[in-house]
Amino acid sequence: MAKQAQNIGLIMGQQQKLSPLQIQTIKLLELPNLELQQKIYETLENNPVLDESSVENIEEQSSDIEDQPKKVSISEYSNDTPTYKLYINNRGKDEIPQRNTFSVRESFQQSLIQQLGYRKLSDKERSIAEFIIGSMDLDGYLRRNIDSLVDDIFLRLNIETTSAEIERILVENIQQFEPIGVGARSLRECLLIQIKAKKDRTIAVDRAEELLTHFFEEFSKKHYSKIVSRMGISEEELKAVIDEIIRLNPKPGGQVDDSYAEETQQITPDFILENTDGKLTVTMPKVKIPKIQVKSEYKKYIDKTKNISKGEKEAASFVKKNFDNAKWYLEAVKQRHNTLQNTIDAIVDFQKEFFLDGDETKLKPMVLKNIAEVTNLDISTISRVVNSKYIQTPFGIYPLKYFFSEALINESGEEVSTREVKKILLESIENEDKTKPLTDEHLVDVLKDKGYIIARRTVAKYREQLSIPIARMRKSL
Numbered sequence: 001m002a003k004q005a006q007n008i009g010l011i012m013g014q015q016q017k018l019s020p021l022q023i024q025t026i027k028l029l030e031l032p033n034l035e036l037q038q039k040i041y042e043t044l045e046n047n048p049v050l051d052e053s054s055v056e057n058i059e060e061q062s063s064d065i066e067d068q069p070k071k072v073s074i075s076e077y078s079n080d081t082p083t084y085k086l087y088i089n090n091r092g093k094d095e096i097p098q099r100n101t102f103s104v105r106e107s108f109q110q111s112l113i114q115q116l117g118y119r120k121l122s123d124k125e126r127s128i129a130e131f132i133i134g135s136m137d138l139d140g141y142l143r144r145n146i147d148s149l150v151d152d153i154f155l156r157l158n159i160e161t162t163s164a165e166i167e168r169i170l171v172e173n174i175q176q177f178e179p180i181g182v183g184a185r186s187l188r189e190c191l192l193i194q195i196k197a198k199k200d201r202t203i204a205v206d207r208a209e210e211l212l213t214h215f216f217e218e219f220s221k222k223h224y225s226k227i228v229s230r231m232g233i234s235e236e237e238l239k240a241v242i243d244e245i246i247r248l249n250p251k252p253g254g255q256v257d258d259s260y261a262e263e264t265q266q267i268t269p270d271f272i273l274e275n276t277d278g279k280l281t282v283t284m285p286k287v288k289i290p291k292i293q294v295k296s297e298y299k300k301y302i303d304k305t306k307n308i309s310k311g312e313k314e315a316a317s318f319v320k321k322n323f324d325n326a327k328w329y330l331e332a333v334k335q336r337h338n339t340l341q342n343t344i345d346a347i348v349d350f351q352k353e354f355f356l357d358g359d360e361t362k363l364k365p366m367v368l369k370n371i372a373e374v375t376n377l378d379i380s381t382i383s384r385v386v387n388s389k390y391i392q393t394p395f396g397i398y399p400l401k402y403f404f405s406e407a408l409i410n411e412s413g414e415e416v417s418t419r420e421v422k423k424i425l426l427e428s429i430e431n432e433d434k435t436k437p438l439t440d441e442h443l444v445d446v447l448k449d450k451g452y453i454i455a456r457r458t459v460a461k462y463r464e465q466l467s468i469p470i471a472r473m474r475k476s477l
Contacts, residue, residue: 025332029339029384033270033285036333043329047322108140108253109133115177121169127157129169132183140182140253141190142170181252188216194248207233208244219245222475242476269392271344273355280355282344282391284337339377343385344400346374351403358395361420366404421452422462429468437471 031039112133121129131153136142146163153159153166174183180197184190195209211219211227218226228238272283348355350370353362368386372379386400405419428446432438438446440459447454468474 025335025339026381026384028332028336029381030387031336032268032388032390034268036336040329040333044326047326108138109136112136112174112177112182116173119173121173124159124161125169127159128153128161128166129173131157132166132170132174136183136253138253139251140179140184142183142185179249179252181249184252187250188212190250190252191245191248194252195244204237204240204244207231207237207241211241212245222472224475267390267397269397270340270389271391273348273391273393275356275394278356280348280352282341282348284341339381340385340389342375343371343377343382344391346371347400347403350374354403355393358393360423363403363405363419365418368404418462421447421454422466424450424452425459425462426466426468429463429474432474434474434476437474439471442471 028036028039113130116126116129116133119126119129132142132149135144135149135152146166149166150161150163153161170183175193177183181190181194184193192209192212195205195212198205210231215227215230218230224235224238228235231238233241268285270284272285274281274283347366350366351363353364354360368379368382371377372382375382386404389400390397391400424447425443428438428443440456440463443459443463444454444456447459463470
């Protein structure tokens, strides 16, 4: 059998590879300003060879770093370390305004624990009550099954209890705390606790308690005719009853901490738009970075470039690598700034009519591709810029995603933003006769009269996106 010859040769090809600078820039694009500031300090503090001697405003200057790191002799680092200023200083040299980003309000559970301290309870009962409070959500509800609490209290606290004992502690103690309604296991129980606690017992209050006790399902589905018939009252009397119920708080936990400080994110605008006699300008809040230089204990390795030992060569290489990483990082901050500025300028220019007066009907249909074409950036880059960024305007703070929407064609053949259609839907529903709310079919006709031909299922989709319930659920007397 003849031996087959094997061909051995070289194959040349191109492979795209991101430089360290590009990787850093991509990671930084998604960060809002506050997170960027924190990330800069964390990154540079974790670099073992750097010394942060002072803090400088980031200002724009020419870079000495290319996409690929240039080959530099280690002796170059013996010179004074340059300050990398990456921010365009268009707001003067004023200090960065200090913003309070913390909450000192009393938390919901802390308030309940404090009230528990005034109750005469045994050590066992107090431990059970604290466990119940810890099991409640921020709305003030206990949505856990009582039997599961019995098991958890035994496993975690080594306390034997019963469902009846937990129920007694919950009803006789926690459900009596302020705000009234906490500790309820359902919306019906929450409202009943509040209505029973009313000291001014009018006829409407008594009837409201009767309705919540016996006809809550009909009330939740707004079957008012059934309630009128079964309670033997008139529509006017039912309206007075409903007025009492809607004054109650469905989420009592929000009274103590209605900002939900444990979950709320502090929003600080990444861009500030100003309108000066019709001229729109966008600026970015100042960001500060440390001035970086090599620590004194590492400088001895930098000065030696010849006749050095293997260990000293490794130390010098270590210093150079870490210093280069810091330079790449700060250059990435600069590139982030430039990319964000170019993107926001393109967005403002595209939606100029809206930014002049804040009229939502003037928003144009805009997708990521539109801005990518203007800025010559990739769509994925625009997506990263838009993510989690906010702009402050004379008429409010908006997320950048707000200005992107799909397009529809009206009767005139013009492209209009879906946001414009949603605004018309919202206004139509706000101005409807609440005794005969507009159905989706009626809303289709309303839009048709205004020149928008839209299918009923599309109207239903937009209504759901606006968190507006169906017509029957919007009905009132």
